[in-house]
Amino acid sequence: MKKPLLTLLSFCLLIALIGLAACGGGDARSGGDKVAGSVTIDGSSTVYPISEAIAEEFGREQPDVRITVGVSGSGGGFKKFTRGETDISNASRPIKDSELEMARQANIAFIELPVAYDGIAMLVNPKNTWCDSLTVDELKRLWEPAAQGKVTRWNQVRPNWPDREIHLFGPGVDSGTYDYFTGAIVGKEGSSRGDFTSSEDDNVLVQGIAADELALGFFGYAYYEENKDRLRVVPVNDGKPENGDGAIAPSVETVRNATYQPLSRPIFIYVSRKALDRPEVSLFVDFYLKNAPSLVEQVGYIPLPEEAYQLAQARVEKKMTGSVFAGGSQVGVSIQDLLKKETGAAE
The missing domain is CATH 3.40.190.10 (Periplasmic binding protein-like II)
Incomplete structure (x- = not known):
């Protein structure tokens, strides 16, 4: 009677060892x-x-x-x-x-x-019916240091746009998104006008733009995706045909294939x-x-x-x-x- 019992115990031990090996050898993340x-x-x-x-x-x-x-x-x-x-x-x-x-x-x-990989999205309020695209040159004229206190109305960006105030929103100066944006658009990291509403918290920027018909702001594409029912993305034209014709909006595809430039x-x-x-x-x-x-x-x-x-x-x-x-x-x-x-x- 002992031999079958020993055989059974040995079999159970073998199964247990196999189970442990399977747990240890799997792709434990x-x-x-x-x-x-x-x-x-x-x-x-x-x-x-x-x-x-x-x-x-x-x-x-x-x-x-x-x-x-x-x-x-x-x-x-x-x-x-x-x-x-x-x-x-x-x-x-x-x-x-x-x-x-x-x-x-x-x-x-x-x-x-x-x-x-991420794209920096340009955003407006959904009630904004006029800003259908922006060029890199327009963004530069709007955000460069010389624009402070001078470029303050939408028709100064494009003459056929309304003669109404423009309210700017963007990340704070400690933000890497701010650094990249100013480098890509203005030409020098950290160089921009200072008269805009800033926050290190992108959710604050979302709320600000969503509540202001005259707002224009920027932050990471993922935050736009989370809030696209409250915001409208503005396509950007970098003026380089090799990156695609006309203004291009950020998306998984345009960031991945590098046509959304220079904000990827x-x-x-x-x-x-x-x-x-x-x-x-x-x-x-x-x-x-x-x-x-x-x-x-x-x-x-x-x-x-x-x-x-x-x-x-x-x-x-x-x-x-x-x-x-x-x-x-x-x-x-x-x-x-x-x-x-x-x-x-x-x-």
Whole structure:
């Protein structure tokens, strides 16, 4: 009687071991082991929805890891990051030379990881029936420093538009979206008129434009997608036939194929090299890159090609520190350009 019992016990043990092996060998998105600790993230309001969505999913698999995601703008996030206050910095533009120097002085090494593509949308109130498109030149004349207190009415932008006030809305000066927009449109990052309603919180801008028939503003495309029943997007004409004829509106397709120019750009997370040595941070970053393709799209952004995420993963595994983007926004960087930069950095 003992031999059948031993055989039964051996069989049960074998099944249990197979089950454990299957659990450990599967594609566990945040790894098989449970960890505890904390991950602190801050920075761009544009990147916030992506990092927040990934943090929520990660928390379901790693409930003992406390993740906080704050918003202080790309510039504000880098200030905290270079003081060692955060593990990861969300950024809607590459790190600037001045921020690189701050990181160097604080002895903070980082890994730069593109995570998605985004377009900057120009928005008006749905009751605005006249602004059907804008050229890059018109946007420049409207937003450059010399326009302050002078270009204040719609008919000054285009003569056949109403002789009515124009009320401008945009991200605050710590925002990477503001930096990129001013660089792409005005020609110099951080250079613009100052008499506009600004906020680091894109939801505040949404509410302002939605409540004002005379408003014109800009922010990330994903926030427009969330609120397109309250806003109207304005197509932009960059005057370059090679990017498509006439004015082009931002969409997943036009950002992906690089015809929506010059207001398409990659967005990033920056990971502290020191923080990456902590298991909870390492697992979170791995989870981020593996799940970004699906979650990025769910929150309204444009995923990078799978190859780009694989190259980013290689940068993490090799702990390749520094910036591929040479310390500043680069206008007109397509997904193909991004892949070339990533490939060159990973070789």
